[in-house]
Amino acid sequence: MWKLTRPDNQHDKLTRDNLLDLQDHHLVRIELAREDQRQVWVLTKRGHGEAKKLLEPKDIRVSALREEKYDPDTGQLLGVSYGDHAAAVTTTAAELHRAGIGHRLGFATEIPHRLTDGYVQRADLVVRAQAAGVPVMLLEIDRRTEDAHDLVHKLRRCWQWGRLLAPDTDKHTVNLVRSQPGAIEDVSHEKRLWRRVYPPTGREGLVPLAFVFADTTEAKVDNTVKVLKEAGRRYWAPRRYGTYYREAIMAKDYSQAVPVVVTTLEQLQEHGADAAVWRRLGRKDEQTLTDALDNPDGDALYHRQYARAEAEDERRRAAEREARRPVCKRYGTKFTDQRWEETTAHRTAWKAGDLSVCGDCHTDDVARKKAAVEAARLQAATPPEPEPEPEHDQEPGKLRRLFRRRG
Known part of the structure; x- marks a missing residue:
């Protein structure tokens, strides 16, 4: 108690006087004296009850009571x-x-x-x-x-x-x-x-x-x-x-x-x-x-470390993906993400045209096809030109001989 309550005091007189006063009121007792002459004091049953009344309402737990038990033959205090x-x-x-x-x-x-x-x-x-x-x-x-x-x-x-x-x-x-x-x-x-x-x-x-x-x-x-x-x-x-x-x-x-x-x-x-x-x-x-x-x-x-590893993994995967990015066979231009998606996704690949060309080339191809289709439509919708009239400067006789020879 002296060391715990007065750690900076060089002498235990104040603590000892208080313990002696508590002993007079039957609240504490000496359990044993150690080899260095220091005494070990413990609460009596009465003192334990008083301590519980004082401390437990403040949520301070009191250790178990050290009861006095003596050897029936020798009368020596047990548990010392x-x-x-x-x-x-x-x-x-x-x-x-x-x-x-x-x-x-x-x-x-x-x-x-x-x-x-x-x-x-x-x-x-x-x-x-x-x-x-x-x-x-x-x-x-x-x-x-x-x-x-x-x-x-x-x-x-x-x-x-x-x-x-x-x-x-x-x-x-x-x-x-x-x-x-x-x-x-x-x-x-x-x-x-x-x-x-x-x-x-x-x-x-x-x-x-x-x-x-x-x-x-x-x-x-x-x-x-x-x-x-x-x-x-x-x-x-x-x-x-x-x-x-x-x-x-x-x-x-x-x-x-x-x-x-x-x-x-x-x-x-x-x-x-x-x-x-x-x-x-x-x-x-x-x-x-x-x-x-x-x-x-x-x-x-x-x-x-996880954040760094995740960022490094993201950079590595981005580099690997970039290395796999297709290149246009006509001009060597890298595919955009949109064009890459169009040429690889099942839902869009069927209408992506030539899968080996970039988006710009595909757009040009589509434009040329549209122009060709439009030209064909216009040509089909245009009426044929009338046949030229036969020439009238030829002699009638010659024409008759011509038709007669064919007959």
């Missing part, structure tokens, strides 16, 4: 080992808050996420920091008490929860997803359950998940991250876009992936949560949190 983990969770929240990532009332712990099989996956910490560019992020704090493959299972469950439909989804979509599980990938995130619980992330993909390792060695962290990267690839890795311009599109599709970042509590304490201490699975270098969550090779790049 949880304290080190709880302290690591609170310290992580304090470091985020100190870096300006989240208001101290914007943190929640042990938030349940129920799957269809009834299993409840709880997030150690949930932060909502819209002003810092992190509208929502789930955090798992690991003190290396869990096997690396257990963390992979947590990642898988977060991925599965992000694929659940919202309760008010239309019946057609519900039936489609039930019959074809892969169909959920075509369903908008606005129709999924996680969007009824958390705000939009402002980025592609599902709710981000951060693994914060504490009280461990660098070698163990590297080994765990390696397992997460390889065994959990299906859940965090982006895919290639399915597009006609596959060779030209290098952008990646993050729409169905869980963005996973990792760091250590020691790095947060030494450099600050706003420093380049976060490593995104699939990337080599450490980045600031917002840079690690951003997808510079994602949706925005895809739209730019």
Whole structure:
């Protein structure tokens, strides 16, 4: 509480005095003292009830009550080992808050996420920091008490929860997803359950998940991250876009992936949560949190590359079409689009005349044919000229001899 409420104070006297006052009123109790002499305080049943009255009307959820349970034989308080983990969770929240990532009332712990099989996956910490560019992020704090493959299972469950439909989804979509599980990938995130619980992330993909390792060695962290990267690839890795311009599109599709970042509590304490201490699975270098969550090779790049590829394809197809454009056999003139259409379309080719000539030549041909037809019509309509009269200067006798010889 001291680190979360007074992150800049070097001493915890003010926080301790307040806790002692709450203890006098039976609202809090000491659960255990850690090796570094720091004490872990928790709410009593009475204090838990008072906290719910104070916070829940303001839409601030209160974590589950830590009941006092004692071993019947030894009388020792049970469950105290949880304290080190709880302290690591609170310290992580304090470091985020100190870096300006989240208001101290914007943190929640042990938030349940129920799957269809009834299993409840709880997030150690949930932060909502819209002003810092992190509208929502789930955090798992690991003190290396869990096997690396257990963390992979947590990642898988977060991925599965992000694929659940919202309760008010239309019946057609519900039936489609039930019959074809892969169909959920075509369903908008606005129709999924996680969007009824958390705000939009402002980025592609599902709710981000951060693994914060504490009280461990660098070698163990590297080994765990390696397992997460390889065994959990299906859940965090982006895919290639399915597009006609596959060779030209290098952008990646993050729409169905869980963005996973990792760091250590020691790095947060030494450099600050706003420093380049976060490593995104699939990337080599450490980045600031917002840079690690951003997808510079994602949706925005895809739209730019697709637009360029489409324009280039349009230019290529135009060039290929131009190369196929017919040329007039008489004068070498290229066909216009209209003439090309006339000579190739079934509905117009039968009346396009000589298919090897351009539009101007075809127009001249049509004009000549019309002129020839008109000339023939006029000639047919003109009456024949009368035959010339026989000549009268010939002698009658000669004519008679002529006719007599023929007879």
